[in-house]
Amino acid sequence: MGKIQKRFEDQVIAIANAIANFPRDRNLLVASHIDADGITSAGIISTVLSDLHVPFHLTFFKQMLTDDVKAVVSKGYDSVLLMDFGTSHIEYLDRVAEEDLEVYIVDHHQPTLEYEPRHIFILNPYFHGLDGSREISTSGLAYLIAKKIGGYEHLLPIAIAGAIGDRQHEGGFHGLNRELLKYAVDSGLVNVVSEVNLFGGPKHPLLFALERTVDPYIPGITSDQSACFEFLTNIGIEPMKQGAWVTLRDLDERKKRILVSELVKRIASESGKASAARKLIGEIYYWNFEDDTSPIKDLRDFSTILNACGRMGYGGFGVALCMGYRGWYLAQALKVYQEYRQNISSAIKNILSNFKERVRVHNGLAFISGEDIIQDTMIGTITSILLGLKEFEQVEIAIGFSKVNNNFLKVSGRAKANTGLNLGKVMSEISVNLEGEGGGHRLAAGCTIPVKHKDKFIRELSARLSTR
Template sequence: MGKIRKRFEDQVIAVANAIANFPKDRNLLVASHIDADGITSAGIISTVLSDLHVPFHLTFFKQILTGDVKSVVSKGYDSVLLMDFGTSHIEFLDRIAEEGLEVYIIDHHQPTLEYEPGRLLILNPYFHGLDGSREISTSGLAYLIAKKMGGYEHLLPIAIAGAIGDRQHEGGFHGLNRKLLKYAVDSGLVRVINEVNLFGGPKHPLLFALERTVDPYIPGITSDQSACFEFLTNIGIEPMKQGAWVTLRDLDEQKKRILVSELVKRIASESGKASAAKKLIGEIYYWNFEDDSSPIKDLRDFSTILNACGRMGYGGFGVALCMGYRGWYLAQALKVYQEYRQNISSAIKNILSNFKERVYVHNGLAFISGEDIIQDTMIGTITSILLGLKEFEQVEIAIGFSKVNDNYLKVSGRAKANTGLNLGKVMSEISVNLEGEGGGHRLAAGCTIPVKYKDKFIKELSARLSP
């Protein structure tokens, strides 16, 4: 083990020890991000804390701005544990820690400054030479901490679902993620197969699988059952045979090929076909201990459902699923997921049918005005989906706008692979100059800016990206 890896390991142990020995008379606030990575991280840590009989409160944040961090530290708790955020507020948190608040951070976002571990106890792979955007997510870090305490191997599939939520599986898992997946497979927790990537897996009725697939988003199919019926019939696949729903497993290879190629046509133009096909066929990660008929058997579906719960304001259902609850909680989560699909589908339809008014494309850069029609918690997802559609074939980077309130805009940026640009860094720099703030990863980032600076933001970003 290299020196760097050793330091990373030591830090995992340090955080694990701190949690294991957390004094029960101190009150603790756990604050996490509302996406799938944040919810799975919260689920893993909540399981551990419950087992330790440590009382704590759990809360979720959607944007994680300085204001949010300030509100976390001002609530009067003795200790706070920030998950999937906090790295970009180290300086501020360090000052607060000096005043007596105990601060723990488990995060994988890029730091904006080098930090010498001092008063904060922080676990971030970037401080140890590891690439937090590809090699491990917060849920993976939470798992490593749990594992150090012993007996938490069964939580590994949950950690993998978190990494999937942050799209770290795309192009295959790397680094620590790869190791975690290998361990999950070797120990029989997860099974990996190559299959058509539709909701519910190979045994799910094809009609509903199509309707429920959000990732990839299939224009005219996602969330429209009668269109799915028509689509299948038109390409010669009967949705029902002898009174039983037809599933992926019932199709022969030729029918499967037709299905995929017709779906690819729906999603992408000629040039985008290869990447759309890649999204449609790929590794599926099965949670072995989940029932075959369970809607969260496929860890990508689990991740999508958790993300939907968070975005729609029901992160708690997601945490319950991570802690092993099913029944009513799962039924509620599925209801939320249905509403989420409908929201996405109507937002996409709205943008595409008002393309001229809503989208401004220039030099491979698209600006999408989603104010008044897209919630600030959904704009990132919608921007990602739009960037993959054929209408955005010429676009390398898409920037979506939505309203936080009357004074502020949420801006979400998504880049196609290999633009060579660090979107998180660029968005952080531009927003800071415009009385805003933000950051994120290389290919996915976000920021908040005052409404009055929208045009300036567009101008500055365009200038930064022009050759």
Template sequence: MAGPVPELEDRATRCATRLSDADRVLLASHIDADGLTSAAIAASALERAEIPFETVFEKQLDETAIADIAATDYETVLFTDFGSGQLDIIGEHEENGDFTPVIADHHQPADRETEYHLNPLLFGINGASELSGAGASYVLARALAEVWNGERRSTEETSAESEWMDPRSDGGIVTASGTNDARADNRDLAALAVVGAVGDMQASSGELHGANAKIVEEGVEAGVVETGTDLALYGKQTRPLPKLFEYATDVHIPGISNNEGGALRFLDGLDLDLKRDGEWRRWSGLSNDEKQTVASALVQRAVSKGVPASKIDQLVSTAYVLPAEPVGTELRDASEFSTLLNATARYERADVGLGVCLGDRGDALERARKLLRDHRRNLSNGIDLVTREGVTHEDHLQWFDAGDEIRETIVGIVAGMAMGNEGISRSKPILAFAEKNEDELKVSSRGTHNLVREGLDLSVVMGEASRAVGGDGGGHDVAAGATVPKGEESAFIERADEIVGEQLS
């Protein structure tokens, strides 16, 4: 297999061979942007390999969810974007003969082994910054195409006439639908893998690194991904210019960020025609010269307001564009695409997000856009609440309790977006509590990549602190979550603060 991550090649091939030998597969996946793209990549690869499958989604892969999976009559279960951390429970069901697991994940594995386990962490690759769940699924999909094409070629060699040869392709192998080699070897799925990695916050320092970068290269070669240097602002495809700059808060520019009037005055002061038919244009619709003029003026404003040079450098990053999608839509930009997917997942409509990933540009896309509008409104209300009520500062972290006023599925996003607002520091990780049910609380945590470089690992913080109070948790170094019993908040915070202090000392 000439795949993007040589270290994973053998394991991916073994996992793909197991799937190709299955009569049918149950595909189980997480529901966030990384999970949805993981599922879409796996579903596409299974369908192309003519392996019957059914897809289920789980917000949390706990004992009950795994037991429900075991109760089905599927002999093979493919877990994507989760499964590694639950391998102790999955392994018990495997030993009992309930099913054979195949896992494509990037989270910290439990202390147990299984044969068909594809995880970058097992091969010295950082699963928090170098390969996402969608990336692991992509590596598996590439291997599955290799196995499938090999089996097909073997069959063709014994056949008098091959129905897989397209006379228009100079003898090249194509899929049943007659598409090109990028589809035949699943390289076209690199676009979804990039969306998943960006949605999983893996574009640290403004770009994707490591194995993710190799997937980007394959996507560029396949013609499904384009990259380039651009402003590091969210909403370049869809936000009118004033809103683009008003909401650009990762690098705070005094007089523009969080300042509607200031953003308008900044744009009005430029010698450019930035409106069409009375409506503000979008960044994606500007010419390169116009973009250069606006960007230069933005940098000059930042310098004049004393923004540190290191911060100004963060105004520019690598953009990941999906050229097959229309300019000015959420699907054109990997960051906006991932936000759209998160909006479907956070409101229990993973089926809608999956439909968009699989190419539904009708009902699924319209439903996703409505969910995104609702999602943005809820996020705005949540950020306003946290900023108004404030956070509690401990020695090494800060936290707030949203109770039932912010959905537990979005409280972590709210926490991350609120960092940097008045009274909310970006130099400490933030923890957010929200009601999960009558007996438990959801805890979400967010940090910054600068804190991670200083030693922060929120996966360890959430895991150790939650288990100390009878809960459980995990995730990634920059973002993680946990479930804890009600009444244990103080003990949890105390232990989490200790661990953060040890990490950053």
């Protein structure tokens, strides 16, 4: 960790010391985001607090808006620890902390304003010259805190799963992430191999592996067991042989090449570009101390399941898995994941079947109207998948809309590389001018705006893109 700037390391130590010495008689609230990074961060910190016998209350938020911050502050807690959000509210929280509330923020999102807090503890890589969208996620920060407290190296695979959830593994890990992965491999915690990227790994029944694979999304295959069965039999692979389900590991090299070739053809033909198919083969990050047959052996699958739990309103199951619980908790998480997959497939089919009514494309921008069919917690995931399909081949930025309630919309933006636009900054600026708020990263961001301002948002973002 020699590359960590001293000020950054000092802040890690400060928060670690505060948690290690936290008074047992104070009321602590831990609030975290619902995505995989937020859940892994909460899981790591919950493990530490539980070991230290520090009582706390854990809650999750879809996003931390101003009203949410005020609600948290007004609940009467002595201390608040915000995980994977909070940076955009540091000025308000600093004022509150000056009165009588201890506030800790551990977050990797880019700041939306220049402000030097004086009364809160904040650990954010952007304040130390590090890129929070590529070099480290909040789960990585949580791990560094836990490691400083001592004895928590075994939690590192969970932190890596959080970074994977935020797509920080794509193109290879960078910065602190790379150092953390190297330490995990050298310590025997994680094994990295080049393999076919299907859910469950090489020992999972192939029929179910295809059905359950969401990343990459396989059009006509994901969440359709009958289609998976037909696909396998058509290419000469028996889903079951001698009463046992066939796995990827059971295939000889010839059949494995056929499987990969046919899947690549399908993904590339549906996405309009071979690069999407390359996601089918890549680095797999195996959790060495997880059983070989476990559905969370592959940290990418673990990340996807955690994301499903959070998006579907069951973040507690995800935290339980991060804390080492299996059995009933894992079974429930897998049920949630099944529903999550079905919701994704249903929404994508609806969008593509009604493309002209639901999608407006102009000058590299696509606006997706999912208000009546997509939950606000899932619009980001679905927008990401759609951006990789052939119908969006000429699209640089996809913007999805879903309903929060009758008055507000959730807006989720996803951009391809080299758009020349900092999506997080732009969406923050536009939403604030439209009685909303938001932010995020350069290529992935979100905001909430009043329903009445949807057309204004579209016009403003279109204007920003045209003047890059």
